[in-house]
Amino acid sequence: MRVSGALAPLVIAVLGLALSLGVERLLKPRVAPLRKRPRASFALHAGIWFGLFSGLLLLLGRPWFAVAIGIAALLLVVLVSNAKAKSLREPFVFQDYEYFTDALRHPRLYIPFLGWGKAIAAALGFGAALAIGLWLEAVPDDRWLWSGQLGAIAGLATLSVALLVGGNRARLVPTFDPQHDLHRLGLLASLWCYARAEREELVLCSPFDFIGAPAGEPRPHLVAVQSESFFDPRPLFAGIRSDVLGEFDALKRSAFAHGKLRVPAWGANTVRSEFAFLSAIEASRLGVHRFNPYRKLVGNGIASLASHLKRLGYRTVCVHPYAASFYGRNKVMPALGFDAFIDIRSFAGSERCGPYIGDEALARHVCELVTNADEPIFIYVITMENHGPLHLETATADDVRALYDATPPPGCEDLTIYLRHLRNADRMLATLRETLARLDRPASLCWFGDHVPIMAEAYEALGAPAGDTEYLLWNNVTQPAVAATITMEVDQLALRWLAGVGLSVGSSIDGIRATAISHT
Numbered sequence: 334m335r336v337s338g339a340l341a342p343l344v345i346a347v348l349g350l351a352l353s354l355g356v357e358r359l360l361k362p363r364v365a366p367l368r369k370r371p372r373a374s375f376a377l378h379a380g381i382w383f384g385l386f387s388g389l390l391l392l393l394g395r396p397w398f399a400v401a402i403g404i405a406a407l408l409l410v411v412l413v414s415n416a417k418a419k420s421l422r423e424p425f426v427f428q429d430y431e432y433f434t435d436a437l438r439h440p441r442l443y444i445p446f447l448g449w450g451k452a453i454a455a456a457l458g459f460g461a462a463l464a465i466g467l468w469l470e471a472v473p474d475d476r477w478l479w480s481g482q483l484g485a486i487a488g489l490a491t492l493s494v495a496l497l498v499g500g501n502r503a504r505l506v507p508t509f510d511p512q513h514d515l516h517r518l519g520l521l522a523s524l525w526c527y528a529r530a531e532r533e534e535l536v537l538c539s540p541f542d543f544i545g546a547p548a549g550e551p552r553p554h555l556v557a558v559q560s561e562s563f564f565d566p567r568p569l570f571a572g573i574r575s576d577v578l579g580e581f582d583a584l585k586r587s588a589f590a591h592g593k594l595r596v597p598a599w600g601a602n603t604v605r606s607e608f609a610f611l612s613a614i615e616a617s618r619l620g621v622h623r624f625n626p627y628r629k630l631v632g633n634g635i636a637s638l639a640s641h642l643k644r645l646g647y648r649t650v651c652v653h654p655y656a657a658s659f660y661g662r663n664k665v666m667p668a669l670g671f672d673a674f675i676d677i678r679s680f681a682g683s684e685r686c687g688p689y690i691g692d693e694a695l696a697r698h699v700c701e702l703v704t705n706a707d708e709p710i711f712i713y714v715i716t717m718e719n720h721g722p723l724h725l726e727t728a729t730a731d732d733v734r735a736l737y738d739a740t741p742p743p744g745c746e747d748l749t750i751y752l753r754h755l756r757n758a759d760r761m762l763a764t765l766r767e768t769l770a771r772l773d774r775p776a777s778l779c780w781f782g783d784h785v786p787i788m789a790e791a792y793e794a795l796g797a798p799a800g801d802t803e804y805l806l807w808n809n810v811t812q813p814a815v816a817a818t819i820t821m822e823v824d825q826l827a828l829r830w831l832a833g834v835g836l837s838v839g840s841s842i843d844g845i846r847a848t849a850i851s852h853t
Contacts, residue, residue: 338475338480338481339479339480339481339482339484339485339488340485341396341485342390342396342482342485342486342489343485343488343489345396345397345399345400346382346383346386346387346396346400346485346489348400349382349386349399349400349403349404350379350382350383352400352404353378353382353403353404353407353521354367354378356404356407356408356411357378357407357411357519357520357521359408359411359415360411360414360415360424360515360520361415361418361419362418362424362512362515362516363516364515364516364519364520365516365517365519367519370517370518370519370522371503371505371517371518372503373499373500373501373502373503373505373522374500374505374517374518374519374522375500375519375522376496376497376499376500376503377496377497377500377501377505377521377522377525377526378519378520378521378522379496380492380493380494380495380496380497380499380500381493381497381521381525382403382521383489383490383492383493383496384489384490384493384494384497385403385406386399386400386403386489387485387486387489387490387493389402389403390482390485390486390489391486393466394472394473394476394482395466395467395470395471395472396470396482397466397470398466398467398470401466402463402466405459407520410425410520411520413425413429413432413433414515414520417429418512419789420600420601420787420789421599421600421601421602421787422599422600423511423512423599424511424512424515425520425524426511426523426524426527426624427524427525427527427528427531427621428527428531428621428622428624428625428628429624429625431625431628435659438656438658439656439659441688441722441725442720442721442722497525500522500525501525501529505518505522505526506526507523507526507527507530507621509527509530509620509621509623509624511523511624514526514527527621527624530620530621531621531622531628531629533620535619535620535622535630537614537618537619537630537633537635538636539612539613539614539635539636539637540613540614540828541612541613541636541637541638541640541641542636544641544828544831544837546644546645547645547835547836547837551709551774551775552645552646552647552709552836553709553774553775553776553777553808553810553834553836554703554706554709554710554711554712554769554772554774554775554776554777555642555647555709555710555711555712555776555777555779555830555834556699556703556711556712556714556765556769556776556777556778556779557610557638557711557712557713557714557778557779557780557781557827557830558714558716558761558762558765558778558779558780558781559603559606559607559610559713559714559715559716559781559782559783560692560716560719560758560761560780560781560782560783561603561715561716561717561718561719561720561758561782561783562719562720562721562751562782562783562784562785562786563719563755563758563780563781563782563783563802563803564782564785564786564798564801564802564803565578565581565803566748566751566752566755566798568798569748569791569795569796569798570741570745570748570795571739572737572738572739572740572741573736573737573738573752574735574736574737574738577736577752577755577756577759578755578756578759579759580759580760580762580763580766581759581762581780581803581805584762584766584780584805584807585805585816586816587807587812587813587816588805588806588807588813588816589806589807589808589811589813589816589817589833590804590805590806590816590817590818590819590829590833591803591804591805591806591816591817591818591819592803592804592817592818592819592820592821593801593802593803593804593820594781594782594801594802594803594804594820594821594822594823594826595800595801595820595821595822595823596609596782596783596784596800596801596802596823597609597616597623597823598783598784599784599785599800600721600784600785600786600787601721601784601787602624602625602784603660603715603783603784604625604626604627604660605623605624605625605626606783606784606823607715607783608626608627608630608631609822609823609824610638610781610823610824610826610827611637611638611639611669611713611827612626612635612636612637612638612669612824613638613824613825613827613828614635614824615822615824616824627660627661627662627665628661631665631668631669632668634668635669636670637669637670638711638713638827638831639651639666639669639670639671639711639713640669640670641670642670642711642836643670643672645709645836646708646709647708647709647710647711648672648673648706648708648709648710648711649670649671649672649673649710649711649713650671650672650673650674650675650702650710650711650712650713651666651671651673651674651675651712651713651714651715652675652695652698652699652702652712652713652714652715653674653675653676653677653714653715653717654676654677654679654680654683654689654690654694654695654698654716654717655676655677655689655690655715655717656676656677657674657676657677657678662674662676663676671713675698677690679698680694680695680698683695683698686718686754686757687718687726687750687754688725688726689717689718689720690717690718691718691757692716692718692719692754692757692758692760692761693757693760693761693764695714695716695717695718695761696760696761696764696765697764699712699714699765700764700765700768703768703769703772703776704768704772716758716761718754718757718758719751719754719755719758719786721786721787722787723747723750723751723786723787723788724746724747724750726750727750728746728749728750728753732749732750732752732753733749736749736752736753736756737749741794742794742795743794744790744791744793744794745790745791745794745795746790746791747786747787747788747789747790747791748788748791748795751786751788751791762780765778766778766807769809770809772809775808775809775810775834776808776809776810777806777807777808777809777830777833777834778805778806778807778808779804779805779806779826779827779830780804780805780807781802781803781804781805781823781826782802782803782804783802784800784802785798785800785801785802801820804821804826806829806830806833808833808834
């Protein structure tokens with residue numbers, strides 16, 4: 334019997350709900366069976382689906398087409414989540430939705446990890462579905478009748494609101510472990526919970542609110558380099574030439590501290606490490622904002638390393654040879670206390686190494702800034718050369734001869750490309766050291782990696798690293814007899830650096846951090 338009137342869209346909506354649950358089962362890692370999830374999570378899932386379907390039906394007037402578009406959108410999120418989980422060891426979360434607009438503005442940074450084939454197929458499939466849906470399914474005559482589609486839309490919208498209110502009232506509490514929450518709650522319910530958590534007020538105090546100003550002059554020039562994907566890969570394969578990081582090894586011996594750095598990111602999400610360094614706030618205190626602290630937190634006026642140094646009379650400059658709008662840094666950096674933000678526009682004509690401005694060109698720019706500074710200056714450098722996707726570049730036989738003492742196993746092409754860029758990062762370090770050593774005034778260098786690179790095939794062949802990066806802290810004035818080897822969290826690094834150059838007074842570092850937490 335043919336179903337017509339308002340009942341037809343309702344039946345199709347329920348079938349679409351069943352399809353949405355089936356698509357969800359394609360997630361990796363897998364979600365828990367429906368019977369093992371909280372009932373409120375199903376209410377949220379169903380409420381979101383019925384709301385999406387009723388909106389599409391109101392717009393399109395074609396119920397089957399509305400289902401197809403809704404399922405296609407859900408399938409795209411599943412594909413993106415699976416690609417992210419494979420590359421970054423973390424599934425899709427609500428705070429990632431900006432990936433979709435960023436992928437349009439910076440396709441090279443994102444689409445290759447989904448796969449150009451899948452991306453093109455998805456675009457063609459969506460276009461074909463759009464054309465076929467509009468052609469094959471006619472808009473029924475009862476579209477604007479309460480006895481037809483309009484009544485069905487009103488009923489579905491009401492049901493959607495009731496389910497969402499009921500599901501939300503249960504106040505499912507996310508752990509902010511994305512894999513655990515995805516498995517326990519399902520995709521749509523976990524997205525809802527993360528979105529709700531982002532709207533909740535979070536009051537934070539930074540340790541930089543509680544650091545006193547030291548007396549005495551001159552203040553040292555300070556250069557911090559957040560080196561893209563910098564870590565020591567030599568333990569992965571003994572055949573990597575030791576001199577790939579020869580300057581880094583030499584500088585460690587004269588540094589006042591160096592060691593492993595624990596960072597809250599794997600393979601990407603640079604801003605997690607970046608914010609931790611600049612704010613000295615532990616990721617565990619950020620709640621849902623740990624996934625992208627630049628989205629909501631920075632606008633609240635959080636004290637930072639830059640704002641602290643600005644109070645001490647420093648000129649504060651951020652240098653990043655890429656688009657200023659990426660991660661919203663054009664708005665974030667001034668809010669964090671930087672006087673100037675130098676982006677890709679200042680590097681016109683500079684040589685590139687691969688698709689990005691090379692580290693050596695960047696080093697020359699930084700050296701010019703610090704050499705010409707008449708007042709104490711703090712320069713925060715965010716490099717780009719070693720940014721992936723590495724597999725879009727080509728490794729040559731000359732690279733293998735220059736970077737290895739032994740032939741690497743198959744699957745290490747990305748590692749070879751990474752080492753080529755890593756050697757340039759090491760040369761950048763040498764250029765900065767030489768410049769700072771020639772200065773008449775004291776100067777200090779902080780160098781650290783934001784996360785390990787994405788090299789899935791190389792890790793499969795050689796074993797994956799733990800995820801820690803490297804750091805060193807060096808002065809051009811005092812050289813310790815023995816450098817302190819300390820493993821620390823990235824949110825501790827700036828405080829340790831200030832203490833090492835005499836710019837932190839009063840309580841101990843641990844005391845400052847404890848004070849910040851107690852005032853939150």
